[in-house]
Amino acid sequence: MKPFAYHQPDQIPDAAKLLTSIEDSKLVAGGMTLIPTLKQRLANPPALVDLSKLGSLKGITDGGATITIGAMTPHAVVAASKLVQTKIPGLAALASMIGDPAVRSRGTIGGSVANNDPAADYPAGVLGLGATIITSAREIAADKFFLGLFETALGPGEIITAIRFPVPLKAGYTKFKAPASRYALVGVFVAKFAEGVRVAVTGAGPGVFRVPPMEAALSSNFDPSAIAAIKIDTDGLTSDIHAEADYRAHLVTVMAKRAVDAALS
Amino acid sequence: MQISFTLNGRPTTVDVEPATLVAELLREQLNLTGTHIGCDTSQCGACVVHLDGLPVKSCTLLAPALDGATLLTIEGLQGAPGSNLMHPMQEAFREHHGLQCGFCTPGMLMTAVALAAEKPDLTEADVRHGLEGNICRCTGYQNIVVSVMAGAAAMNAAKGE
Numbered sequence: 001m002k003p004f005a006y007h008q009p010d011q012i013p014d015a016a017k018l019l020t021s022i023e024d025s026k027l028v029a030g031g032m033t034l035i036p037t038l039k040q041r042l043a044n045p046p047a048l049v050d051l052s053k054l055g056s057l058k059g060i061t062d063g064g065a066t067i068t069i070g071a072m073t074p075h076a077v078v079a080a081s082k083l084v085q086t087k088i089p090g091l092a093a094l095a096s097m098i099g100d101p102a103v104r105s106r107g108t109i110g111g112s113v114a115n116n117d118p119a120a121d122y123p124a125g126v127l128g129l130g131a132t133i134i135t136s137a138r139e140i141a142a143d144k145f146f147l148g149l150f151e152t153a154l155g156p157g158e159i160i161t162a163i164r165f166p167v168p169l170k171a172g173y174t175k176f177k178a179p180a181s182r183y184a185l186v187g188v189f190v191a192k193f194a195e196g197v198r199v200a201v202t203g204a205g206p207g208v209f210r211v212p213p214m215e216a217a218l219s220s221n222f223d224p225s226a227i228a229a230i231k232i233d234t235d236g237l238t239s240d241i242h243a244e245a246d247y248r249a250h251l252v253t254v255m256a257k258r259a260v261d262a263a264l265s
Numbered sequence: 266m267q268i269s270f271t272l273n274g275r276p277t278t279v280d281v282e283p284a285t286l287v288a289e290l291l292r293e294q295l296n297l298t299g300t301h302i303g304c305d306t307s308q309c310g311a312c313v314v315h316l317d318g319l320p321v322k323s324c325t326l327l328a329p330a331l332d333g334a335t336l337l338t339i340e341g342l343q344g345a346p347g348s349n350l351m352h353p354m355q356e357a358f359r360e361h362h363g364l365q366c367g368f369c370t371p372g373m374l375m376t377a378v379a380l381a382a383e384k385p386d387l388t389e390a391d392v393r394h395g396l397e398g399n400i401c402r403c404t405g406y407q408n409i410v411v412s413v414m415a416g417a418a419a420m421n422a423a424k425g426e
Contacts, residue, residue, distance in 0.1 A: 006266065006283030006329050028327075035325045036307055038284075048283070050329065076319065100398025101376060102310065105319035106326070180308070182397060 001038045005047040012056070012136050012159060015049050020157035022047045027159065029072055029111035032103050057110065057161055060084060065167055067091075068134075071110025071160045076101070078109060090171030090263060094125045094189065097175060099182055110160040113145075116152050116207065118238070119183035123208035125173060126163060128189030128200035134162040149206040168193050170222070172263030174255045175203070178242050185243055186251035190259040192222050199256060204248045205237050214256055222264070224257035268332040273341030279328075287323040287331060288312045291338060299339035299371050303400070310399030313372040314338045320379040322398070339371035342378065345423070353423055354378050354416035363412030365403035373399050373409060381417035385424075389414065 005022075009015040019025055025047040028034050037043045051057060057072035060081050067087055069078060078084055079096035098104055098112075098121050112122040113133065126133070126142045133140045136159040145153045154160070168191040175187030184203035191198045197218040199211045217226040232252045237245035269278040272295070281290060288305075291297045291314070300323055303311035307325040314323045315337040316330070344350030354377050357363065364370045373396070380395040381387060387395075392413045393406075401409060 001284040001286075003282055003284050006327075008329070031327060031330075032307070032325065035286075035327065039286075039305070048327075052330065100310070101379065101395055102313055102320045102322045102325075102398050103307070105316070105321050 002041065002044045004038075004045055006050065007047060008050045008053045010053045010055075012054060012161065015051060015054065016136050016157045016159055018047070018049045019159070022049075025049055027051055027114070029108040029114075030074060030106035032099070032107040032111070033115050033117065034111075051110075051159070062087075063164070066164050067167060068162050068164045069109050070162050071113075072108050073110075075099070075104035075107050075109070075112075079104065087167045088129070088165060088171055090168075090173050090189065090191070090259075091125050091129070091165065093262065094121050094173040097121060097173070097177075097182075109163060113163060114152060114154060114160050116146055116150050117183070118149055118206050118208075119178070119181075119185070119187075119203040121173070121175065121184055121187055121202060124184070124187050124189040124200045124202035126165075126200075127208050127210065128173075128191045128198050129165045129168060129171065130191070130193075130198055131166070132164045133160055134164060135160050139164075143210075146208050151207070166193070170263040172259040172261070172265075174258040174262055176251050176255055186248050186255050188252060188255040188259045190218065190256060190263055192218070192263065197222060199259075201252050201256075203238075204232075204252055211252070211256070218260065222260065224260045227253065227256055227260070230256075266329065268328060270331040270333065271335040273336070273338060281328040283327065283329050285328040287314065287326040287328055287336075290328050290331075291323060297338050297340050301368055301371055303368065303372075308398070308400065309369065309372070310376060311369050311372040313375040313399065315375060315379060318379070318382075320376050337375075339375060342374060352378065353419035354381065354413070357416030357419055358409075358412045361408055361412040361415055363404070363409045364401075369399060369401045369403075373401065373413075377413040377416060378420070380413065381420045385417075385421055387414065387417045392417075 026045040057070045075095045084092040171191040173189045175184040187202045199214040232249040234245040239245045301311035303309035312323040342352045
């Protein structure tokens, strides 16, 4: 790693100020993506702004019809949270499937969502549940947040502070893991609300996306059989050493069916 | 920068560059070479240590994260205080031949101890899921899983005494 300056602000405005005033500086949350990136010298920031001293970014709060998870809450805490397990078991299950125990000890929901890796798990949960991303400056609906490959609606100096999830009637997540990395080759999050069903897919393309035909079919009949015949267009899906686009397209339907099964169980 | 933390029960203060990895700090500055660096890409788990009781990969942890924390490395793993015995998980790995070359073993043990401490009623499926971040190229995992199950049972028994 190239050397860098290290800042540990204890106030969100100070963190935002550091981030905007030091050109090319980076935020570090759990570091599960950033540290490997620095080690490979794919990034050489002059300074890191560590968010770990911002106590207000940790923890899970019950808002009745919503659950709010602080940006610095690690995956292991979400997975083990009785509140999340009771109200949105599909989200607790998603958190329990990320990486491995060591990654879940350190990796955070805010870091995962801000990074928007095309094969990360949380973006599927955030988009599938229609969550709201709360930042140091504003609130952003999930539908307007994820803009594509590692790209989000976050502006310069904007820091995610929490994510607010509406509590669904039912929700489930299933993924086909890339065997080595345990990233989602394809992962599908399904959530049923009184207003209808949302289906979000990660891993299959350059960014997380919804599947309107599946949402319509599941809204009228929330059963795996309702989507069994729905084929996903391979246009825009990823082909790489792990899988071709048509295989990924096939997996979307398979994983969506299993996610509905998980939501019903 | 100067950081202070508790290392295997002892207060420790060191000067580090912020870009120092905990695995490097342990091995090169503090001479604790029991923590192994296998892949150095956060995949193999040979470098797992406990940070505030949780398993973490020390090759993917910056030294500043230690400030104010409690760190346990393989050197700090031991049996009942004053007993001069191996930790029940180490004893189980010895008894059930949960290793061949031994390179991955420090990380396996640290992950296994955290796993058993977190969930007293471990199933084999829990163990296999819990060891996903620890790679062994010798054993085929069979004896490691057997060892972890036995070690977890021994830890539970010790707790009940």
